Amino acid sequence: MWNTEMNKHYLHDVLVVGSGAAGLTLALSLAQHAKVAVLCKTLVNHGSTWFAQGGIAAVLDNQDSIDAHVSDTLIAGAGLCHEDAVRFTVENSKAAIEWLIQQGVMFTRESGSADYHLTQEGGHSHRRIIHSADATGQAVHSTLIEQVQQQPNIEVFEHHVAVNLITQADTNSRKLRCTGAYVLDSQADRVDVFQAKVVVLATGGASKVYLYTSNPDSASGDGIAMAWRAGCRVANMEFNQFHPTCLYHPKAKNFLITEALRGEGAYLRLPNGERFMPRLDERAELAPRDIVARAIDHEIKRLGCDCVYLDISHKSPDFISEHFPTVKARCLEFGIDITKEPIPVVPAAHYTCGGVVVDNAGRTDLKHLYAIGETSFTGLHGANRMASNSLLECIVYAQSAARDILHKLEQIDVPETSPQWDDSRVRNSDEDVVISHNWDELRRFMWDYVGIVRTHKRLERATHRIKLLQKEIAEYYSNYKVSSDLIELRNLATVAELIIRSAHERKESRGLHYSLDYPDKSPIARDTILVPTNFASQDIIVSKS
CATH class of the missing domain: 3.50.50.60 (FAD/NAD(P)-binding domain)
Incomplete structure (x- = not known):
């Protein structure tokens, strides 16, 4: 240095x-x-x-197999998984877990046994999820x-x-x-x-x-x-994965309400108290995650309401306290007693x-x-x-x-010199409110137009908005010193554009991408690959001057 x-x-x-x-x-x-x-x-x-x-999926049990894990993953991926990548990952899963154990990770064991406890989650045909209680991460x-x-x-x-x-x-x-x-x-x-x-x-x-x-x-x-x-x-x-139930509260940024509540009989209700899942799917609240997320999104957009409600208050307080102590305690921090009242929830973006x-x-x-x-x-x-x-x-x-x-x-050699950062022609910002306003606008129109359910009209609106926003951000970035918030806003705008462009190109509904204009799955599965104008694998003519 x-x-x-x-x-x-x-x-x-x-x-x-x-x-x-x-x-x-x-x-x-x-x-x-x-x-x-x-x-x-x-x-x-x-x-x-x-x-x-959650935990980490790996083939650790004699009753399980690499082929079974590969098959489950391919099915969940709706025809777009690369089988070579899936097999490569699964074949190395046991070694990955063994390495983590060598590092000192304390995974949960079976009661009174030296064996590790394995659980089963949606999409898996075997118990193969090794975990550390409910806080594996x-x-x-x-x-x-x-x-x-x-x-x-x-x-x-x-x-x-x-x-x-x-x-x-x-x-x-x-x-x-x-x-x-x-x-x-x-x-x-x-x-x-x-x-x-x-x-x-x-x-x-x-x-x-x-x-x-x-x-x-x-x-x-x-x-x-x-x-x-x-x-x-x-x-x-x-393909953005949405979790159906995230706590909706101005001070609760990212607390998930576990799907186990629905597994134990919790109902999803509209603001007027009416259940809506039974009329949308025969499995009601126990339908798969993507179906429940789309149903909630549909009702929020249809009614123009902020959220729906997850209600387990019909169960006894003792039952709730025994099975969901973490959820109960967290909700109480925000003044919500889940033994007496429903939990306000919205779907939440979960995985890219x-x-x-x-x-x-x-x-x-x-x-x-x-x-x-x-x-x-x-x-x-x-x-x-x-x-x-x-x-x-x-x-x-x-x-x-x-x-x-x-x-x-x-x-690999290290270049003798490296270009320095030049901020000699920029100044300190006196209007950081522009960043917060653009940040809020970006996240709101992405939620409304490029969220769980898409349409051509919504994507067109998002395209128009992101072009205007990127122009403002580029001007701001060029004239003012960078800050953490500005860096993140600039990156989010770039990613938003990539998501919108990718969604535009997919003329079907598959997996996590659901379009009302193209509700059927195409018989041919293709990846959406975007190539930048300065594609790095092109030959670059190096100046010798």
């Missing part, structure tokens, strides 16, 4: 943007052989991994953080927000390569240069593009947007199934740039992610990327 007058300049072997399960797994897998920097937007334990309640994330803190070769930078990737000419080919990133130190209010032989994007998904989401504030699609701007293809951005196109080693279209976890598009999830395959993907692809990086790291 060395200082310049304007900024700091850091040099590492590998720069990891993101500190969730994927990013920390990769860092730990490299730590014995490389110097690694890990960037965190806020604190290292913030992010979607920490809040994951926290157990995994906290363990990985502890391990990272013990590694002298891993340097963690909290409150550091990546702005843009740095690309330079590659001396060994006619293409560009990624050599680092411009990074905002949000506490020092300064943009620094992080240079590295290899850059890995592990920034999570983009669910914050929607008004209601189960994700933390950090899920703003940063890695997807940066990779797109750098010339990488993205795929299947129209598309992302940056990668291969089985996590390699993107740009040389020396990798993407792993929810940021990437591996082909595993298809048109609908099957429960508990997401954390598995994080571990498997992080380890695969690490193996590929280690194989070539010694052959």
